[in-house]
Amino acid sequence: MRAWLLLLGGMLVWTIHFFVLYGLGSLFGTTPTARIGTLLVTLACLAANLAILVTCMRIARTADRESVLGWPARLGAPVAVLSIVSVAWQAFPALFT
Amino acid sequence: MNASRTSGAVPPAASVSETGFDPTLFDRFPTSGERPEGELGELEHVWRAPRGWGLLTVVNNNYVGIFYVGAAFLFFLLAGILALVMRVQLALPLNGVLPQETYNQFFTMHGTVMMFLFAVPAVEALGVLLLPQMLAARDLPFPRLSAYAFWAYLVGGLAFFASIFVGLAPNGGWFMYPPLTSTAYSPGINADFWLLGIGFIEISAIAGAIEIIVGVLKTRAPGMSLDKMPIFAWAMLVFAGMIIIAFPAVIFGTLALELERALNWPFFDPTRGGDPLLWQHLFWFFGHPEVYIIFLPAAGLVSMMVAALSRTPLVGYRLVVLALVATAFISFGVWAHHMFAVGMPRLSVGFFSAASMAVSVPAGIQVFAWIATLSVGRPRYQTPTLFLVGGLVTFVLGGLTGVMVAMVPFDWQVHDSYFIVAHLHYVLIGGMVFPMFAGFYYWTPMMSRRPLSERLGKWVFWLMFAGMQVTFLPMHLTGFMGMPRRVYTYLPGRDWEITNMISTVGAFMLAAGILIFLVDLIRNFRFAAEGNAGNVYGGGTLEWLPTGLYSTRSIPLVTSREPLWDRPGLSREVEEGRYFLPGSATGNRETIITSPLRAEPQYLQIMPGPSVWPLLSAIFTAGFFLLLTVQAYLVGVVSGLVAIWCMIRWLWETDRPVRPPTADIGAGIEVPTYVTGPSTHGWWAMVVLQIVIGMIFLMAAFSYLYLYGVHTSFWTAPPAPSWLALLLPLYGAGMGLAWLARVLLARRRSTLWSPATALLFGAASLLTGFVLDCLSWRWSGLDPEASGQGATVYGLLAIQGFVTGVAVLIALYVAARNSRGLVTRPRNNSFDLAVLFLIYTGAQGVLGAALVRLFPGAV
Numbered sequence: 001m002r003a004w005l006l007l008l009g010g011m012l013v014w015t016i017h018f019f020v021l022y023g024l025g026s027l028f029g030t031t032p033t034a035r036i037g038t039l040l041v042t043l044a045c046l047a048a049n050l051a052i053l054v055t056c057m058r059i060a061r062t063a064d065r066e067s068v069l070g071w072p073a074r075l076g077a078p079v080a081v082l083s084i085v086s087v088a089w090q091a092f093p094a095l096f097t
Numbered sequence: 098m099n100a101s102r103t104s105g106a107v108p109p110a111a112s113v114s115e116t117g118f119d120p121t122l123f124d125r126f127p128t129s130g131e132r133p134e135g136e137l138g139e140l141e142h143v144w145r146a147p148r149g150w151g152l153l154t155v156v157n158n159n160y161v162g163i164f165y166v167g168a169a170f171l172f173f174l175l176a177g178i179l180a181l182v183m184r185v186q187l188a189l190p191l192n193g194v195l196p197q198e199t200y201n202q203f204f205t206m207h208g209t210v211m212m213f214l215f216a217v218p219a220v221e222a223l224g225v226l227l228l229p230q231m232l233a234a235r236d237l238p239f240p241r242l243s244a245y246a247f248w249a250y251l252v253g254g255l256a257f258f259a260s261i262f263v264g265l266a267p268n269g270g271w272f273m274y275p276p277l278t279s280t281a282y283s284p285g286i287n288a289d290f291w292l293l294g295i296g297f298i299e300i301s302a303i304a305g306a307i308e309i310i311v312g313v314l315k316t317r318a319p320g321m322s323l324d325k326m327p328i329f330a331w332a333m334l335v336f337a338g339m340i341i342i343a344f345p346a347v348i349f350g351t352l353a354l355e356l357e358r359a360l361n362w363p364f365f366d367p368t369r370g371g372d373p374l375l376w377q378h379l380f381w382f383f384g385h386p387e388v389y390i391i392f393l394p395a396a397g398l399v400s401m402m403v404a405a406l407s408r409t410p411l412v413g414y415r416l417v418v419l420a421l422v423a424t425a426f427i428s429f430g431v432w433a434h435h436m437f438a439v440g441m442p443r444l445s446v447g448f449f450s451a452a453s454m455a456v457s458v459p460a461g462i463q464v465f466a467w468i469a470t471l472s473v474g475r476p477r478y479q480t481p482t483l484f485l486v487g488g489l490v491t492f493v494l495g496g497l498t499g500v501m502v503a504m505v506p507f508d509w510q511v512h513d514s515y516f517i518v519a520h521l522h523y524v525l526i527g528g529m530v531f532p533m534f535a536g537f538y539y540w541t542p543m544m545s546r547r548p549l550s551e552r553l554g555k556w557v558f559w560l561m562f563a564g565m566q567v568t569f570l571p572m573h574l575t576g577f578m579g580m581p582r583r584v585y586t587y588l589p590g591r592d593w594e595i596t597n598m599i600s601t602v603g604a605f606m607l608a609a610g611i612l613i614f615l616v617d618l619i620r621n622f623r624f625a626a627e628g629n630a631g632n633v634y635g636g637g638t639l640e641w642l643p644t645g646l647y648s649t650r651s652i653p654l655v656t657s658r659e660p661l662w663d664r665p666g667l668s669r670e671v672e673e674g675r676y677f678l679p680g681s682a683t684g685n686r687e688t689i690i691t692s693p694l695r696a697e698p699q700y701l702q703i704m705p706g707p708s709v710w711p712l713l714s715a716i717f718t719a720g721f722f723l724l725l726t727v728q729a730y731l732v733g734v735v736s737g738l739v740a741i742w743c744m745i746r747w748l749w750e751t752d753r754p755v756r757p758p759t760a761d762i763g764a765g766i767e768v769p770t771y772v773t774g775p776s777t778h779g780w781w782a783m784v785v786l787q788i789v790i791g792m793i794f795l796m797a798a799f800s801y802l803y804l805y806g807v808h809t810s811f812w813t814a815p816p817a818p819s820w821l822a823l824l825l826p827l828y829g830a831g832m833g834l835a836w837l838a839r840v841l842l843a844r845r846r847s848t849l850w851s852p853a854t855a856l857l858f859g860a861a862s863l864l865t866g867f868v869l870d871c872l873s874w875r876w877s878g879l880d881p882e883a884s885g886q887g888a889t890v891y892g893l894l895a896i897q898g899f900v901t902g903v904a905v906l907i908a909l910y911v912a913a914r915n916s917r918g919l920v921t922r923p924r925n926n927s928f929d930l931a932v933l934f935l936i937y938t939g940a941q942g943v944l945g946a947a948l949v950r951l952f953p954g955a956v
Contacts (some may be wrong), residue, residue: 003694011426017453018430025445026806035446044649068115068694071324077421086455093447 005068006059008075009052010083021094032051038094039070045087053080116776123320125764126654127675130295133842133921137650141683144235144647146626154707156240157646159626164543165247167197168254169219174611175258176210178388179203181608184564184568187809188601190589200585201268204289206261208271209291212387213298213349214254217340218393221305223533224333227540228309230640232325232483233318233652235678235688236704238311238778241711241747246304248715253301257294260287267291270583272380273354275365280358284498289358289726296351297722297734299344303789306337307342313337313779314693319677321655324626326616327638328411331418332397335425336390341785342429343386345792350379351365353800353892362799362881370885372812374439376804379796381432389428389456393421395532396463399485402532402539403467406482407474410659416682420459420466427456437508446505453503460496464489480554481539481634487562488531495523498573513583518578519569526565534561534614542630543640546623558612567603571596637662642671651676651763652689655696682760683770689762690778692884698773701760702755710747745910749896752779752927754917773924783930787937790900794941797893798948804864804885805953811884815872822948824873827866831904832939834859839932841922853915859935860908863942867901870894870946893945897938904938907931 005012018092020041059073113120146155155161183203186195225243229236237243260266267287269278278288313334317326353364354376363369365376404411411417430452433570437446467489476482498520502508511517542548564934575596580587587593632641637659642649651674657663670676676687677698680743686704691697717740724733754771761767774780838855871894881891911931914920920928 008422011423015426015429018448021448022430022445024450025442029442030444038444064113066113066120068113071322072694075415075419078416078430082419082423082458085458086423086452089431089455090448090451093451094444097447 003072004051006056006069007072007079009056009076010049010080013045013048013052013080014083014086014090017041018090021090025094035094038091042087042091042095046084049080049084049087053077053084056080100776110161114697115272115692115695116697116699118692120697120700122594122764122766123654125766126677127670128551128764129675132674132679139619139681139684140647141556141645143684143686144645146646151707153712154709156236156244156707157626158225158236158240158243158704158712159544159646161240161243161247161632162222163624165222165225165250168247168251169215169222171220172210172214172258176207176215177608177611179207179210180262181409181604183207183273184601186585186586187597189598190587190591190594192586195585197585198268199264201583202261202264202266205267205270205291205756206258206584209295210254210258211525212271213295213664214250216259216391216525217387218305218531220333220391220529220670221309222300223394223398223536224309224336225305226313226544227640228315228330228333229648230543230642230644231330231638232313232316232321233639233642233649233655234316235314235648235652235686236257237308238316238688238690238704239308239782241705241708242304242308243716244708245711245747246301246308248712249304249718250298250301252296252719253297253722256719257290257298260290260294265290272384273376274380275354275357275376278354278358281363286728289355292351293354293722293726294313296348296355297719299351300718301346302340303344306340307782307785307789309333309337310341310785312460315690315778315781316688316702316853317691317696318652318655319689319691319696319698321691322693324415324590325655325658327658328400328414328417328421329394329397331421332394332400335421336394336397339386339390339393339425339428341789342792343383343390345383345789345797346379347383349796349800349892349896350383352895353888356888356892358896359882362891363443363885364804364888364892366885367808369883370804370808371888372804372807372885374436374807375800376708377436377439377507378432379800381435382429382612382796385432385435386428388521388524389424392528393424395529396421397688398536399467399532400463400487401636401638402481402535402634403470403485404474404659405539405634405638406479406485407470407476408635409470409474410637412473412760413462414658415954416462416672417466420462423459424456427452427459431456432550434503434508435564437505438512450503450505454500457496457503464493464496477634477943479538479634480551480558483555483558483562483656484531484535484538487558488527488535490526491523491531491562491565493527495520495525495527499524511576513581513890514576515580515582518582519572519576522565522569522572523843531561534558537614539634540640542633544626544629545621545626545645546625546628546630547621548630548633549621551618553613557610557614557617560606560613562610564605564610567606568600569603571599571603575600575725593625595923602818632661642668650674651679653677668912677763677766679763682762683757685755687760687770688709689768690772690776692776698762698766698768699776700769701762702778703755703770705751708747708750710743714743714747717743741906748910748927749914752925754921755916771921773926773929777926779926779930780933783933787933788942790896790937791941794893794945795895797889798945801886801949802895802952804889808885809953812886812953813879813884814877815879815890815950816877818950818954820869820873821946821950824866824870825943827862827869828939828942828946831859831863831866831942834938835935835939836955837934839929842920842925842928845923850915853912853920856908856928856931856935857912863901863935863938866939866942866946867894867897870897870942890949893949897942897945900938900941904935907934 024034024037056073056077063070148239170956313330356362357364363371365371433449434453499692580593650672653671653676672930687701690699720736737942759767834855838852842852879887
């Protein structure tokens with residue numbers, strides 16, 4: 001399970017972020033509440049992604065090439081980076097328009 | 098007995114083993130010495146396929162896979178013919194080839210057949226055909242399920258398509274938007290054909306997806322860890338995962354629309370608290386990921402072929418896997434970009450626009466990886482390469498227009514115009530059809546005595562590529578000039594004549610290419626499970642090992658991504674039986690089940706052989722759905738009951754432990770022949786199935802909340818929350834008794850009957866809970882026809898009723914097995930899976946009962 005979480009963690013965070021934003025937009029429309037909510041959720045998700053990235057990089061650096069967690073961590077790191085970009089991009093409509 | 102313990106070796110550090118298996122055991126391969134006489138003969142005997150009419154009962158993936166691909170291609174041709182007739186109709190203004198009503202049926206059937214009967218089944222078919230060979234498994238883990246999925250698809254698909262010959266084909270577009278498809282505007286049974294037909298075909302797709310997920314994760318050759326998996330296997334894993342998340346949305350949507358049409362439950366009727374936009378949400382939550390469901394396996398094919406044809410490993414393997422995974426996730430956040438014109442909140446529109454642009458990033462990663470591979474390799478520009486490059490160019494063009502329509506103001510301008518028709522055909526033909534034709538040329542030598550013709554192939558490519566561009570490039574202009582989609586004709590003098598005529602000429606060029614392909618097939622394709630043309634294009638992956646109906650003679654140890662390139666003697670060693678399972682260890686059909694991350698051997702799966710029951714189950718399931726469509730309810734129900742009986746007969750023969758309890762799978766490595774619990778393939782399949790049912794439930798819950806959000810005024814008070822004090826203990830008791838049954842089965846001192854009895858009582862408790870749940874709503878006065886609330890509450894109850902019915906049936910089935918002494922102790926797979934299902938049923942009952950009483954009641 002840990003290997004799958006490392007591998008997919010970034011995308012799971014993106015999923016949570018997206019659906020919370022969808023919920024905020026649906027419930028509160030285009031209001032300051034929705035915008036502030038978006039900011040808070042985005043910061044939390046960016047922090048979660050950073051934590052996943054750091055964990056993946058640490059494991060990838062120390063793990064044996066053939067270890068169980070090695071490759072999932074090496075893949076999980078760029079997934080987390082992509083998630084960071086996507087989460088930030090996803091928040092732009094609420095924060096800058 | 099665990100392999101590592103058998104060896105007596107000290108297990109290495111936990112970090113390099115997933116299951117405790119000692120990886121140094123792999124050093125014993127390849128083995129040396131003479132193989133026993135008759136070993137190969139026995140293997141051939143065990144895996145032989147039936148002949149003549151017996152072929153209808155075949156379950157070997159080679160046969161089922163080729164039937165499946167053939168059927169999908171047949172539907173591609175049929176839908177293509179519909180397109181040609183439509184293009185003739187549109188070639189000139191006020192043309193009279195097709196009357197309006199027939200044209201509506203044609204464009205609906207063209208889209209529906211291409212999406213549901215060609216694209217998804219075709220890639221699933223390729224999975225069934227190619228995956229066992231690529232993974233060096235003897236077969237996928239549930240061969241009878243593959244056979245059932247195929248027959249259900251073929252019988253259901255042909256019956257569905259036949260509706261066009263009697264003027265009863267659906268005519269509301271492939272997206273079937275209400276209110277156009279409600280009984281008020283579509284009073285005939287045309288829409289019912291779509292709703293029940295497609296709902297049924299989705300069952301086939303989900304059955305195939307379960308097979309593929311478990312197959313990829315549990316039947317890989319030893320040593321084939323995740324980082325050594327062929328990229329097509331990754332793509333199919335992601336594809337199947339997307340199916341189990343996305344398809345439940347359309348299953349619930351079709352169920353809801355059919356309930357509205359048949360029983361007047363107003364899910365989508367705004368005058369009674371329903372909402373037509375709910376359908377759009379449900380449909381596109383499935384519909385947009387569907388595009389990637391089609392594209393990703395084709396991208397997997399491209400990644401495999403581009404490396405082989407360029408004679409170099411794929412550039413950026415890890416990034417391509419990242420792209421597959423990221424595309425799968427992000428594609429679930431773009432569904433509402435099909436709804437930009439319906440008037441959603443501005444912020445929500447912004448979120449969906451951003452996600453729609455973001456999804457192009459992982460798609461771009463794959464495109465750059467393919468270009469880089471072509472660039473660093475030494476590509477041979479043979480037919481498959483031409484199709485790859487042509488597909489790449491076409492897909493990129495379609496992708497760019499996709500980014501354009503992700504921008505909301507642009508989308509508003511071209512919405513429902515021919516620009517969108519052009520965009521979607523560029524994406525689907527470039528992203529799926531061309532790669533598929535490349536695949537036909539590339540993999541035909543694996544299953545035919547002769548490869549397809551290079552000379553004819555080049556004609557096929559150039560006609561198809563030019564025809565595609567000539568047909569669809571002008572459609573961008575037609576759309577810009579304002580021609581809307583789905584019109585059967587147009588007036589002269591609007592400047593649409595020239596571009597429409599060019600498109601029609603292009604369509605016939607495209608068809609000419611496909612016609613030559615058919616000629617090529619007839620001339621050269623000769624199906625052969627053994628003695629095929631072989632590795633014509635020099636691929637490096639395992640499907641190019643010499644194979645028979647048993648797949649490879651022995652299952653190789655995988656140490657790299659392109660084993661045939663890295664170990665030139667591998668084919669010979671595999672043929673000499675120097676690796677795993679060089680014969681039949683137990684005298685049965687069998688394959689090695691390995692661990693999901695590192696593919697360490699876990700146990701030997703005994704596989705079922707040919708059977709008529711999957712075929713009969715499929716025929717009678719199709720009969721159930723089709724007879725309901727034509728409103729022959731009684732006969733339909735009888736057909737459904739016969740289908741259930743056939744399935745029980747099919748299952749009855751399975752789950753039999755074999756002697757001996759362990760078997761040597763090569764080089765003295767012994768593994769068990771019967772295992773229960775979370776490591777088994779059956780357990781994984783049940784969990785995946787529960788995710789599917791859970792997603793259907795989630796979609797119903799979403800519908801309930803959505804309708805509350807848009808039409809609160811129709812809401813009435815739910816039954817008193819005190820009902821929960823009765824319902825929750827009943828559902829909880831059902832779960833608890835199921836769990837107790839499992840405990841009793843493992844206890845030596847309990848009688849043989851006590852576990853089955855506990856299971857039956859558990860099912861009875863769940864049934865009682867469900868009945869009281871229904872009654873509480875009846876007594877509250879809420880009528881399912883009265884409002885959106887009534888429809889969704891009873892919709893949730895209908896799902897719970899269905900699941901409870903299955904749980905009762907399963908409990909009776911296990912009790913019957915128990916009475917015949919087929920439930921082994923202390924552990925048994927059928928029993929475990931029954932317990933798992935009953936616990937799920939109880940948990941869903943608890944969630945459903947609480948949701949509709951506490952929200953909005955307690956808020």
